[in-house]
Amino acid sequence: MVLIVGVIAAVGAGKLPAELPLIRQELDMSLMQAGFLVAMFQLSGALMGLFGGALADRFGHRRIMQVGLAVLALGSALGALVASPIPLLASRALESLGFILTVLPAAALLRRLVSPDHMGRWLGLWGAYMPVGFALALLVSPWISAQGGWQGVWLAHAALAIACLPALRRLVPPDPPSAADQRRYLPLLGATLGARGPWLLALCFGAYAGQYLAIVSFLPSVYLQGGIALEQAGALSAGVAGINLFGNIASGQLIHRGVRASTLIIVAASALLIGAWVVFGTDLSFAIRYGVICVTSLLAGLIPGALFVLAPRFAPGAQTVSTTVGLMQQGSGVGQIILPPLVAWVATISGGWHNTWMATGAFAAAAIFLAFAIAAHDKRLVREPAGGAPRVAPS
Numbered sequence: 001m002v003l004i005v006g007v008i009a010a011v012g013a014g015k016l017p018a019e020l021p022l023i024r025q026e027l028d029m030s031l032m033q034a035g036f037l038v039a040m041f042q043l044s045g046a047l048m049g050l051f052g053g054a055l056a057d058r059f060g061h062r063r064i065m066q067v068g069l070a071v072l073a074l075g076s077a078l079g080a081l082v083a084s085p086i087p088l089l090a091s092r093a094l095e096s097l098g099f100i101l102t103v104l105p106a107a108a109l110l111r112r113l114v115s116p117d118h119m120g121r122w123l124g125l126w127g128a129y130m131p132v133g134f135a136l137a138l139l140v141s142p143w144i145s146a147q148g149g150w151q152g153v154w155l156a157h158a159a160l161a162i163a164c165l166p167a168l169r170r171l172v173p174p175d176p177p178s179a180a181d182q183r184r185y186l187p188l189l190g191a192t193l194g195a196r197g198p199w200l201l202a203l204c205f206g207a208y209a210g211q212y213l214a215i216v217s218f219l220p221s222v223y224l225q226g227g228i229a230l231e232q233a234g235a236l237s238a239g240v241a242g243i244n245l246f247g248n249i250a251s252g253q254l255i256h257r258g259v260r261a262s263t264l265i266i267v268a269a270s271a272l273l274i275g276a277w278v279v280f281g282t283d284l285s286f287a288i289r290y291g292v293i294c295v296t297s298l299l300a301g302l303i304p305g306a307l308f309v310l311a312p313r314f315a316p317g318a319q320t321v322s323t324t325v326g327l328m329q330q331g332s333g334v335g336q337i338i339l340p341p342l343v344a345w346v347a348t349i350s351g352g353w354h355n356t357w358m359a360t361g362a363f364a365a366a367a368i369f370l371a372f373a374i375a376a377h378d379k380r381l382v383r384e385p386a387g388g389a390p391r392v393a394p395s
Contacts, residue, residue: 001168013130020038037092096333130304202327
Protein backbone atom coordinates (compact mmCIF):
# COMPACT_ATOMS: atom_id res chain seq x y z
CA MET A 1 0.00 0.00 0.00
CA VAL A 2 2.88 2.35 0.72
CA LEU A 3 4.25 1.68 -2.75
CA ILE A 4 0.84 2.29 -4.34
CA VAL A 5 0.50 5.61 -2.53
CA GLY A 6 3.92 6.66 -3.83
CA VAL A 7 2.93 5.78 -7.38
CA ILE A 8 -0.34 7.79 -7.12
CA ALA A 9 1.61 10.76 -5.78
CA ALA A 10 4.09 10.51 -8.65
CA VAL A 11 1.24 10.64 -11.16
CA GLY A 12 1.14 14.33 -10.31
CA ALA A 13 4.55 14.81 -11.89
CA GLY A 14 3.86 12.62 -14.91
CA LYS A 15 0.45 13.97 -15.86
CA LEU A 16 1.87 17.32 -17.02
CA PRO A 17 4.35 16.45 -19.83
CA ALA A 18 1.80 14.69 -22.05
CA GLU A 19 -0.72 17.50 -21.55
CA LEU A 20 1.80 20.33 -21.74
CA PRO A 21 1.28 21.08 -25.47
CA LEU A 22 -2.49 21.32 -24.94
CA ILE A 23 -2.11 23.46 -21.82
CA ARG A 24 0.30 25.82 -23.58
CA GLN A 25 -2.12 26.23 -26.45
CA GLU A 26 -5.22 26.68 -24.29
CA LEU A 27 -3.64 29.03 -21.74
CA ASP A 28 -1.28 30.77 -24.22
CA MET A 29 1.86 29.85 -22.26
CA SER A 30 5.42 30.52 -23.39
CA LEU A 31 8.11 27.83 -23.36
CA MET A 32 9.74 29.47 -20.34
CA GLN A 33 6.42 29.48 -18.45
CA ALA A 34 6.05 25.80 -19.34
CA GLY A 35 9.50 25.14 -17.90
CA PHE A 36 8.52 26.78 -14.62
CA LEU A 37 5.24 24.82 -14.62
CA VAL A 38 7.23 21.58 -14.91
CA ALA A 39 9.53 22.67 -12.09
CA MET A 40 6.74 23.96 -9.82
CA PHE A 41 5.73 20.45 -8.77
CA GLN A 42 9.01 20.22 -6.88
CA LEU A 43 8.68 23.61 -5.15
CA SER A 44 7.77 22.25 -1.72
CA GLY A 45 10.47 19.60 -1.96
CA ALA A 46 13.01 22.31 -2.66
CA LEU A 47 11.78 24.58 0.12
CA MET A 48 10.73 22.23 2.91
CA GLY A 49 11.79 18.65 2.20
CA LEU A 50 13.94 18.58 5.33
CA PHE A 51 11.22 20.09 7.53
CA GLY A 52 8.56 17.79 6.08
CA GLY A 53 10.72 14.78 6.89
CA ALA A 54 11.20 16.01 10.43
CA LEU A 55 7.43 16.53 10.73
CA ALA A 56 6.91 12.88 9.76
CA ASP A 57 9.53 11.73 12.28
CA ARG A 58 7.92 13.88 14.96
CA PHE A 59 4.17 13.42 14.42
CA GLY A 60 3.92 9.97 12.83
CA HIS A 61 4.66 8.65 9.38
CA ARG A 62 1.23 7.27 8.46
CA ARG A 63 -0.47 10.40 9.77
CA ILE A 64 1.66 12.77 7.68
CA MET A 65 1.24 10.56 4.59
CA GLN A 66 -2.53 10.87 4.96
CA VAL A 67 -2.30 14.65 5.26
CA GLY A 68 -0.15 14.72 2.14
CA LEU A 69 -2.68 12.74 0.10
CA ALA A 70 -5.48 15.11 1.11
CA VAL A 71 -3.47 18.21 0.15
CA LEU A 72 -2.42 16.58 -3.13
CA ALA A 73 -6.05 15.88 -4.01
CA LEU A 74 -7.06 19.45 -3.18
CA GLY A 75 -4.32 20.97 -5.32
CA SER A 76 -5.15 18.76 -8.29
CA ALA A 77 -8.88 19.51 -8.05
CA LEU A 78 -8.26 23.26 -7.87
CA GLY A 79 -5.93 23.05 -10.87
CA ALA A 80 -8.80 21.72 -12.99
CA LEU A 81 -10.75 24.93 -12.34
CA VAL A 82 -8.18 27.51 -13.48
CA ALA A 83 -8.20 29.42 -16.76
CA SER A 84 -4.81 31.18 -16.82
CA PRO A 85 -1.12 30.31 -16.19
CA ILE A 86 -0.62 31.98 -12.78
CA PRO A 87 -3.46 30.16 -10.94
CA LEU A 88 -2.28 26.90 -12.51
CA LEU A 89 1.21 27.55 -11.17
CA ALA A 90 -0.30 28.19 -7.72
CA SER A 91 -2.29 24.95 -7.82
CA ARG A 92 0.85 23.06 -8.83
CA ALA A 93 2.62 24.55 -5.82
CA LEU A 94 -0.15 23.19 -3.57
CA GLU A 95 0.13 19.80 -5.28
CA SER A 96 3.85 19.88 -4.62
CA LEU A 97 3.21 20.33 -0.90
CA GLY A 98 0.91 17.32 -0.89
CA PHE A 99 3.41 15.29 -2.89
CA ILE A 100 6.32 15.93 -0.56
CA LEU A 101 4.28 15.17 2.58
CA THR A 102 3.05 11.94 0.96
CA VAL A 103 6.39 10.47 -0.11
CA LEU A 104 8.71 11.58 2.72
CA PRO A 105 7.42 9.13 5.36
CA ALA A 106 7.62 6.09 3.05
CA ALA A 107 11.21 5.01 3.78
CA ALA A 108 10.60 5.08 7.53
CA LEU A 109 7.30 3.21 7.12
CA LEU A 110 9.03 0.52 5.08
CA ARG A 111 11.74 0.32 7.70
CA ARG A 112 9.02 -0.45 10.26
CA LEU A 113 7.02 -2.85 8.06
CA VAL A 114 9.79 -4.87 6.37
CA SER A 115 12.29 -7.25 7.93
CA PRO A 116 15.94 -6.10 7.92
CA ASP A 117 16.94 -8.98 5.63
CA HIS A 118 14.74 -7.61 2.85
CA MET A 119 15.14 -3.89 3.57
CA GLY A 120 17.58 -3.16 0.75
CA ARG A 121 15.36 -4.76 -1.87
CA TRP A 122 12.23 -2.97 -0.69
CA LEU A 123 13.94 0.41 -0.51
CA GLY A 124 15.29 -0.16 -3.99
CA LEU A 125 11.76 -0.98 -5.11
CA TRP A 126 10.46 2.16 -3.39
CA GLY A 127 12.89 4.17 -5.48
CA ALA A 128 10.78 3.13 -8.50
CA TYR A 129 7.64 4.94 -7.33
CA MET A 130 8.43 8.01 -9.41
CA PRO A 131 9.10 6.32 -12.78
CA VAL A 132 6.08 4.04 -12.38
CA GLY A 133 3.73 6.92 -11.58
CA PHE A 134 5.32 9.08 -14.26
CA ALA A 135 4.92 6.38 -16.91
CA LEU A 136 1.37 5.57 -15.84
CA ALA A 137 0.36 9.20 -16.19
CA LEU A 138 2.07 9.60 -19.57
CA LEU A 139 0.34 6.50 -20.87
CA VAL A 140 -3.19 7.13 -19.58
CA SER A 141 -3.52 10.91 -19.52
CA PRO A 142 -3.82 11.37 -23.33
CA TRP A 143 -6.78 8.97 -23.33
CA ILE A 144 -8.46 10.79 -20.42
CA SER A 145 -7.83 14.21 -21.95
CA ALA A 146 -9.38 13.04 -25.20
CA GLN A 147 -12.61 12.52 -23.24
CA GLY A 148 -12.54 15.43 -20.79
CA GLY A 149 -9.60 17.70 -21.63
CA TRP A 150 -6.53 18.13 -19.51
CA GLN A 151 -8.85 19.21 -16.69
CA GLY A 152 -10.26 15.68 -16.66
CA VAL A 153 -6.76 14.35 -16.00
CA TRP A 154 -6.40 16.68 -13.01
CA LEU A 155 -9.78 15.61 -11.58
CA ALA A 156 -8.99 11.93 -12.09
CA HIS A 157 -5.74 12.34 -10.17
CA ALA A 158 -7.57 14.04 -7.30
CA ALA A 159 -10.03 11.15 -7.16
CA LEU A 160 -7.21 8.58 -7.05
CA ALA A 161 -5.54 10.39 -4.14
CA ILE A 162 -8.79 10.54 -2.17
CA ALA A 163 -9.45 6.84 -2.85
CA CYS A 164 -6.09 5.93 -1.29
CA LEU A 165 -6.93 7.51 2.08
CA PRO A 166 -9.24 4.81 3.52
CA ALA A 167 -7.11 2.02 2.06
CA LEU A 168 -3.97 3.44 3.65
CA ARG A 169 -5.71 3.76 6.99
CA ARG A 170 -7.02 0.19 6.81
CA LEU A 171 -3.94 -1.62 5.50
CA VAL A 172 -1.00 0.22 7.13
CA PRO A 173 -0.69 -0.19 10.91
CA PRO A 174 -1.10 2.96 13.02
CA ASP A 175 1.94 4.91 14.09
CA PRO A 176 3.37 3.53 17.34
CA PRO A 177 3.18 5.82 20.37
CA SER A 178 6.89 6.58 20.04
CA ALA A 179 6.22 8.25 16.70
CA ALA A 180 4.24 11.03 18.38
CA ASP A 181 5.90 11.20 21.79
CA GLN A 182 7.95 14.03 23.26
CA ARG A 183 10.62 13.72 20.60
CA ARG A 184 11.75 17.23 19.79
CA TYR A 185 11.64 18.69 16.34
CA LEU A 186 14.78 20.83 16.22
CA PRO A 187 17.22 18.11 17.38
CA LEU A 188 16.06 15.94 14.45
CA LEU A 189 16.90 18.77 12.08
CA GLY A 190 20.18 19.57 13.78
CA ALA A 191 21.40 15.98 13.78
CA THR A 192 20.62 15.59 10.08
CA LEU A 193 22.06 18.93 8.99
CA GLY A 194 25.22 18.30 11.00
CA ALA A 195 25.93 14.95 9.33
CA ARG A 196 27.92 14.62 6.10
CA GLY A 197 26.10 11.61 4.67
CA PRO A 198 22.62 13.15 4.21
CA TRP A 199 24.13 16.13 2.39
CA LEU A 200 25.95 13.87 -0.06
CA LEU A 201 22.74 11.97 -0.79
CA ALA A 202 20.76 15.21 -1.21
CA LEU A 203 23.25 16.77 -3.62
CA CYS A 204 23.49 13.59 -5.68
CA PHE A 205 19.71 13.19 -5.81
CA GLY A 206 19.38 16.80 -6.97
CA ALA A 207 21.95 16.35 -9.72
CA TYR A 208 20.15 13.22 -10.95
CA ALA A 209 16.56 14.37 -10.61
CA GLY A 210 17.06 17.73 -12.30
CA GLN A 211 18.49 16.29 -15.48
CA TYR A 212 16.13 13.32 -15.63
CA LEU A 213 13.00 15.45 -15.18
CA ALA A 214 14.19 17.93 -17.79
CA ILE A 215 14.92 15.20 -20.33
CA VAL A 216 11.69 13.22 -19.85
CA SER A 217 9.35 16.19 -19.42
CA PHE A 218 10.27 17.79 -22.72
CA LEU A 219 10.32 14.57 -24.76
CA PRO A 220 6.63 14.87 -25.82
CA SER A 221 7.25 18.42 -27.03
CA VAL A 222 10.32 17.26 -28.97
CA TYR A 223 8.31 14.42 -30.49
CA LEU A 224 5.53 16.79 -31.54
CA GLN A 225 8.05 19.00 -33.31
CA GLY A 226 9.13 15.87 -35.16
CA GLY A 227 5.60 15.31 -36.44
CA ILE A 228 4.53 12.59 -33.98
CA ALA A 229 0.90 12.70 -32.76
CA LEU A 230 0.17 13.58 -29.13
CA GLU A 231 -1.10 10.11 -28.19
CA GLN A 232 1.98 8.47 -29.70
CA ALA A 233 4.27 11.04 -28.07
CA GLY A 234 2.72 10.28 -24.67
CA ALA A 235 3.06 6.52 -25.17
CA LEU A 236 6.68 6.81 -26.33
CA SER A 237 7.55 9.01 -23.35
CA ALA A 238 5.75 6.59 -21.03
CA GLY A 239 7.99 3.83 -22.35
CA VAL A 240 11.06 5.91 -21.53
CA ALA A 241 9.85 6.72 -18.01
CA GLY A 242 8.52 3.21 -17.33
CA ILE A 243 11.74 1.42 -18.18
CA ASN A 244 13.39 3.47 -15.43
CA LEU A 245 11.48 1.21 -13.02
CA PHE A 246 13.68 -1.77 -13.87
CA GLY A 247 16.80 0.22 -13.08
CA ASN A 248 15.42 1.03 -9.63
CA ILE A 249 14.60 -2.62 -8.96
CA ALA A 250 17.95 -3.78 -10.28
CA SER A 251 19.73 -1.28 -8.05
CA GLY A 252 18.43 -2.84 -4.85
CA GLN A 253 19.19 -6.35 -6.13
CA LEU A 254 22.73 -5.44 -7.20
CA ILE A 255 23.53 -3.76 -3.90
CA HIS A 256 22.11 -6.78 -2.08
CA ARG A 257 24.58 -8.90 -4.07
CA GLY A 258 27.54 -6.72 -3.10
CA VAL A 259 27.83 -4.09 -5.84
CA ARG A 260 28.72 -0.70 -4.40
CA ALA A 261 26.12 2.05 -4.65
CA SER A 262 28.78 4.52 -5.79
CA THR A 263 29.62 2.29 -8.76
CA LEU A 264 25.98 2.22 -9.84
CA ILE A 265 25.76 6.02 -9.58
CA ILE A 266 28.85 6.50 -11.76
CA VAL A 267 27.51 4.15 -14.44
CA ALA A 268 24.08 5.79 -14.43
CA ALA A 269 25.36 9.38 -14.50
CA SER A 270 27.70 8.56 -17.37
CA ALA A 271 24.77 7.07 -19.28
CA LEU A 272 22.73 10.23 -18.71
CA LEU A 273 25.54 12.38 -20.04
CA ILE A 274 25.99 10.31 -23.20
CA GLY A 275 22.28 9.70 -23.72
CA ALA A 276 21.32 13.38 -23.54
CA TRP A 277 23.99 14.22 -26.10
CA VAL A 278 22.81 11.51 -28.51
CA VAL A 279 19.12 12.40 -28.20
CA PHE A 280 19.31 16.19 -28.24
CA GLY A 281 22.71 16.94 -29.74
CA THR A 282 22.84 14.66 -32.80
CA ASP A 283 20.86 14.20 -36.01
CA LEU A 284 20.72 10.40 -35.84
CA SER A 285 17.51 8.67 -36.85
CA PHE A 286 14.55 8.77 -34.49
CA ALA A 287 14.72 5.00 -33.94
CA ILE A 288 18.36 5.17 -32.81
CA ARG A 289 17.78 8.14 -30.54
CA TYR A 290 14.69 6.56 -29.00
CA GLY A 291 16.61 3.34 -28.34
CA VAL A 292 19.41 5.31 -26.70
CA ILE A 293 17.06 7.27 -24.44
CA CYS A 294 15.37 4.02 -23.35
CA VAL A 295 18.73 2.49 -22.38
CA THR A 296 19.68 5.76 -20.68
CA SER A 297 16.47 5.77 -18.65
CA LEU A 298 17.01 2.14 -17.63
CA LEU A 299 20.50 2.84 -16.33
CA ALA A 300 19.47 6.15 -14.76
CA GLY A 301 17.08 4.23 -12.50
CA LEU A 302 20.09 2.83 -10.68
CA ILE A 303 20.65 6.20 -8.97
CA PRO A 304 17.44 6.69 -6.91
CA GLY A 305 17.40 3.01 -5.97
CA ALA A 306 20.97 3.29 -4.67
CA LEU A 307 20.30 6.51 -2.78
CA PHE A 308 17.18 5.18 -1.02
CA VAL A 309 19.10 2.07 0.03
CA LEU A 310 21.83 4.28 1.48
CA ALA A 311 19.44 6.65 3.30
CA PRO A 312 18.90 4.59 6.49
CA ARG A 313 22.64 3.87 6.62
CA PHE A 314 23.73 7.48 6.11
CA ALA A 315 21.10 8.87 8.51
CA PRO A 316 22.72 9.97 11.79
CA GLY A 317 20.27 7.79 13.75
CA ALA A 318 17.24 5.53 13.48
CA GLN A 319 14.94 8.43 14.46
CA THR A 320 16.14 10.62 11.58
CA VAL A 321 15.46 8.38 8.57
CA SER A 322 12.51 10.47 7.31
CA THR A 323 14.44 13.66 8.02
CA THR A 324 17.35 12.36 5.96
CA VAL A 325 14.99 11.38 3.14
CA GLY A 326 13.47 14.85 3.49
CA LEU A 327 16.85 16.44 2.88
CA MET A 328 17.26 14.14 -0.13
CA GLN A 329 13.89 15.26 -1.48
CA GLN A 330 14.89 18.87 -0.87
CA GLY A 331 17.99 18.35 -2.97
CA SER A 332 15.87 16.62 -5.60
CA GLY A 333 13.41 19.50 -5.61
CA VAL A 334 16.12 22.12 -6.02
CA GLY A 335 17.58 20.25 -8.97
CA GLN A 336 14.18 19.85 -10.59
CA ILE A 337 13.35 23.52 -10.13
CA ILE A 338 16.65 24.70 -11.60
CA LEU A 339 17.12 22.48 -14.61
CA PRO A 340 13.80 22.39 -16.55
CA PRO A 341 13.62 26.21 -16.87
CA LEU A 342 17.35 26.24 -17.70
CA VAL A 343 16.84 23.66 -20.46
CA ALA A 344 13.86 25.64 -21.77
CA TRP A 345 15.99 28.81 -21.77
CA VAL A 346 18.85 27.10 -23.62
CA ALA A 347 16.37 25.74 -26.18
CA THR A 348 14.85 29.21 -26.59
CA ILE A 349 18.11 31.09 -27.19
CA SER A 350 19.51 28.26 -29.34
CA GLY A 351 16.41 28.06 -31.51
CA GLY A 352 16.12 24.32 -30.87
CA TRP A 353 17.02 21.46 -28.55
CA HIS A 354 20.52 20.72 -29.89
CA ASN A 355 22.46 22.49 -27.10
CA THR A 356 20.33 21.45 -24.14
CA TRP A 357 22.48 18.38 -23.45
CA MET A 358 25.22 20.70 -22.18
CA ALA A 359 23.04 21.84 -19.29
CA THR A 360 22.03 18.31 -18.31
CA GLY A 361 25.61 17.11 -18.85
CA ALA A 362 26.93 19.50 -16.22
CA PHE A 363 24.60 17.92 -13.67
CA ALA A 364 25.68 14.45 -14.78
CA ALA A 365 29.32 15.35 -14.17
CA ALA A 366 28.40 16.63 -10.70
CA ALA A 367 26.70 13.30 -9.91
CA ILE A 368 29.84 11.39 -10.90
CA PHE A 369 31.97 13.55 -8.60
CA LEU A 370 29.50 13.06 -5.74
CA ALA A 371 29.56 9.28 -6.25
CA PHE A 372 33.25 9.24 -5.37
CA ALA A 373 32.52 11.32 -2.25
CA ILE A 374 29.73 8.88 -1.28
CA ALA A 375 32.13 5.94 -1.65
CA ALA A 376 34.69 7.65 0.59
CA HIS A 377 32.06 8.41 3.23
CA ASP A 378 30.78 4.84 3.16
CA LYS A 379 34.28 3.53 3.84
CA ARG A 380 34.62 6.01 6.70
CA LEU A 381 31.44 4.66 8.30
CA VAL A 382 32.96 1.17 8.33
CA ARG A 383 36.08 2.44 10.11
CA GLU A 384 34.05 4.41 12.69
CA PRO A 385 31.57 2.04 14.45
CA ALA A 386 28.51 3.65 16.03
CA GLY A 387 28.03 2.99 19.73
CA GLY A 388 30.74 0.34 19.77
CA ALA A 389 28.85 -1.95 17.37
CA PRO A 390 30.63 -2.85 14.13
CA ARG A 391 29.03 -1.57 10.97
CA VAL A 392 28.12 -3.79 8.07
CA ALA A 393 30.16 -3.84 4.89
CA PRO A 394 29.71 -0.75 2.71
CA SER A 395 26.89 -0.62 0.18
